Structures are given as C-alpha cells and as structure tokens.
Amino acid sequence: MPTNYERAFAERPDVLAAWVQLNSAVKAGMDLRRYELATLAAARRLRSSYCCLAHGTVLAEQFGEPVREIALDHHAAGLDEVDVAVMDLAERVVEDATSITDGDLQHLRDLGLSDTDIMDVVLAAAARCFFSKTLDALCVEPDASYRDIEPELREALVVGRPIADA
Template sequence: MSIISTTAPEDAEGDVAAIYAKDERDLGYVASHTRAMSVNPEAYLAWEQLVRAIVSQLGMRRYELVTLAAAQGTHSEHCRLAHGRKTLPLIEEDQLERVARDYHDADLSEAEVAMMEYAERIGRDAYAMTDADSLRLRELGFTDREIVDITLAAAARNYFSRAIQALAVDVDVPPGLSDRLRGALLAPL
C-alpha cells in the first residue's frame, strides 16, 4: 500500500476530476495507479499526450504488444493486467493468453516477436543494448520512425511501471479478465 495520499473520487476537482472520470468511463472505477499518478495531474496529462503521440504512428496493436513486453521486462503486474485488458479488443483471448505466457509461441509474426523482444530488453537491460538490437528490427522491415516509436513506447512503459512500483501502488485487477488470462498475465515473469 502506497504512503501517498490521493484525492478521493468524490473530492476530485479540475484536471484530477477529468482524469478520474476517464477511468470511471473505461473501467467503472478509478484505478490505484491513476490516483497515485494524479497527485501531479500536469505530469499525468503530459504522459497521456506522449502515449497518444506514439500510438498515432505505431498503431494500437503494436503499442499494446510493446507495452506488454516492456511490462514483462520491468516485472510490472500493474501494467501487464491493465494492458492485458486493453489488448482484449485487439487480439482474441486465447491468443492473448499465449502472448502473456510466451509471445514466442503465440502465432505472432516474426516482426511482432522481434518487436516484443526488443521492448522487453528495454525494460530489462537497456544499458547493454547496441545497434545490433535495432538492426534486427530494420532487417524485418521496420522504418526508422517505427523503431523510434517502439523504443519510445517501451521506454514510456518503463517510466510509468517503475514510478508506480517505486510508490508501492496497489495492483488492481481490472474487470473483464478471465481467470485464465489473469493467471497468464500474472505468471512469474
């Protein structure tokens, strides 16, 4: 449980109320990570703008796959669960469960697997990456812009995951996840 005092939904005003309202519409409740990060609503809104800028070019499917892999690299249960739910409209549940357990064996394209390996590595050991890591993406047809956007998506996930982990934010289990999918998303990383 985080020591950070957050605004109760019924007491939220201004930007915080707007941020909370989005969670209410999307989830039916205000997520713990939203409450914690909304302590600085300007930073939270800037974060959302960054994500929109990345998704607008990368596309939602690629963004969510990168996010799941980066969250795996940072061992973020928060982000694996939240983005598992966000990925459900994009990928059939049985395939998403396989992606969560081992994306190498989930009937993804070679390019998608390489993209996820790259994103996971950013979460795990970006300091050791070299040109060879991005060269693999280039060899599979990714443009410079796509490589940068994949990198930004993974790095942004690292920022958010590490911030909520450092603040000891409670892990919420979003509605709409079957027991099997939840188990796959929470399996030891």
C-alpha cells in the same frame, strides 16, 4: 470513479497530464496492435501487473490475441517474426538498453521496420518504464475490476503486485 493510478497521481496531476500527453504522442505514431505488444513485453519484463493487465486486456478485447500464450512465451504464441522481434526489442530496452547494437536494429530493418517504427517501439518501452516504475514505487495495485478477467489469463498477467481487493 477514478482508477488506482489516477488516485496515485492526485498529488501531481500535472505529471499525470504530461504522461498522458507523452503516451498519446507515442501511440499516435504507431499501429495500435504493435504498441500494445511492445507495451505488454515491457510491462512483463518490468513485472508490472497493472500494465500487463491493462494492455493484455486491450490485446484480447480489441485484437482477439491469445494473450495468455503471448504473456507466457511470445516466441511460442504463433506471432509472426516481426511481432516477436518487436517484443524482444521492448524487453531489451527494459532489461539493458546499452546491450542493444546496431546489428540488433538492422535485424528489425531487415524485417521491414523503418527507423521510425523502431524508434516508436523504443519510445513505447522506455515510456512504460517511467509509468510502471512510478506505480510500483507508490505501491499502486491494479484495479479490483481486473479480478473479472478469466482466471488463467489473470494468472498470466499478474506478474508483480496483486490485484486490489476493492
């Protein structure tokens, strides 16, 4: 059975295929956990329930992360300084990319990230803008299967559109 986002792209399967290719290329260059943290930060700032639920689930299931705490306040969730800086950068890309300075990027370099690592975070956040905004502009609700997530976690990840009834 296709997901709600797959149904949304039924009129433009070529665009969905291009999105999958782009997203796969971005993800392939990154540590998966870092990708998921950056994507969750971007999705929260975009108020994309669908993407928060999808990527929060990956963080919880594959990495055992305290996703509820991260979603509510990643600064107080026990993440290391690099993870916090990555999430902050992803949020800034969504919020106002023009406000990012070379000094901001230097801070990430000082924490040990390479210019490629930094670009990967920017790419993950910028790509999330396309996908999340497309879903929300088409009124796509997160799949009903997300109702099975623990209620407190679900509440922290539903930041925009509600989960579909069926």
